[in-house]
Amino acid sequence: MAISWCDGGDTDEECAVESSIDISDLPDLPRRGQAFWTEPFMGICVVGVLSTILIALTYGATAGAEATPVTGLGQIALTLIWAEAGVAVLSTLYLLFGNAGVVQRSEKTCYPIPSEVESLIKQQRTLDGLKNIPAGQDHPMHDSYCVRCCLWRPRNAGKVHHCNVCQRCVTGFDHHCGVFGRCIVRANMPCFLANIGMMFAGMVTAMMALMSSGAVVQEQGM
Template identity: 40%
Template sequence: MESGDGRELLPLLPLLPKPDLTAMRTEGLTGCTLVCGLIAGCLTGTHTGASMMRGFVAPWLPAAFLVLIYLEAMVALLCLLGLMLGDPGVVERSEQTCLPIPAAVAECLQAGKPMPTMENIMDGDRSYCVRCHVWRTTGEVKVRRSSRFLAKCDGSLKPAEDFHHCSTCQRCVVHFDHHCGVFGRCIAGCGFGGNMGYFKVIIAMGGAGVATAGAAFTTGLLQTGQGRWLGFIGLFYMGFGLLAILATCCVAMCESLPSIWRCCLDWCGQSDSARGSYAMKRLPTTELPLDDIAVIGATQDRESSDGEGY
């Protein structure tokens, strides 16, 4: 690292790498089509069920189903807009993030040479991305309760890499979780920060919409004489579907399960080794006279020679 911070070299930094716009647009179109199609299907199922149950149930029940499904659809669309247009937490270029410029990078900039292929530059708790040319400081990032923190057996949390350079978006993102191949966006954030909240709410609204539409349609079938058995069958399968959706949402949102499981395994391994070392310490040690040791050694040699002769 040079004595100067390289402020005069900031205009010479290369342009940011270009994202894979084709992949991002294709994935984004897939996600928007999936969400809109699911919303249309849930609205159709709810309206059909509400029309079938009119005249058989209280008037407020069909209206309640319709209000609920439209609220869920509106929340899902708003979260979809936030996910597609919002900032997941990209590390922008600024004097704070770009300075000081590492010596290897400054040398190439001063000589007008293209940047060679190199690994990210580490400096304590900071890492310098050689593609975005920004510093990423782990120490300034809030502690995140997720699988990106390795739980240690003493109860402390060892932060893993909180930043990641996405190969599709070609940007460094803070609290990176994954690049979603359905929506074409980096999913990142602490808790409900970044765009992680939008992503979680979309999943939750998908499950809630399917449950609302299934309940309305099944209720409508149960009110008609011809569709009573169909209603029971639909209710049976809907129960399994809701359980599957609930299990999927729980697994997807419980990000701390991997670190907890890893901590349990580490603790069990540490406990076994501790018990083994404790047992070794508790083994009784008896000092034998030299004559007894010589007799024991001669006896063992004679037994081994007898075994070899056999």
């Protein structure tokens, strides 16, 4: 069912002024799913354990070898492995705390409140069971109204999705990652890919360090 998205004012601002419900008086945002809090431990463990192992391997193969000078290649490997671990940790932090793609409540996104939602809120009744409300084909900005987040999701912002774990609407949705416990969207996709990339880069770096130390041992053996 499409609603008339502005009865009375010509702009969203005029509509916002007409609504008697303040943003702070809207129902609380939905509670996060249990997995939102538990899944990130897996991601933190994977990044932490892999980083530690790969750094230790690289150190063992270069600086760790007794009385052998660190070769040029070894030095590069040491610098690289720390940089790669750094990128992985920063990417993980952004994935966990960046709130990427989450549609926030604001004057622009909250108003006009659809009439059926507004009357239920005024009667202090639950919105459970209500279906999301399409804005109509002709609306320039809004796509549909999420009755759980109580906001209008934007048009032309990629796939818009209300995640059942994160319990928020996100734009540019790709998938919910069960390892990091967050939605992977257009905005944090580079971090997600960087994390996977750093895992392979770290393995190559550690391998390079092991090979360079092997070369030193061979030279000394000759």
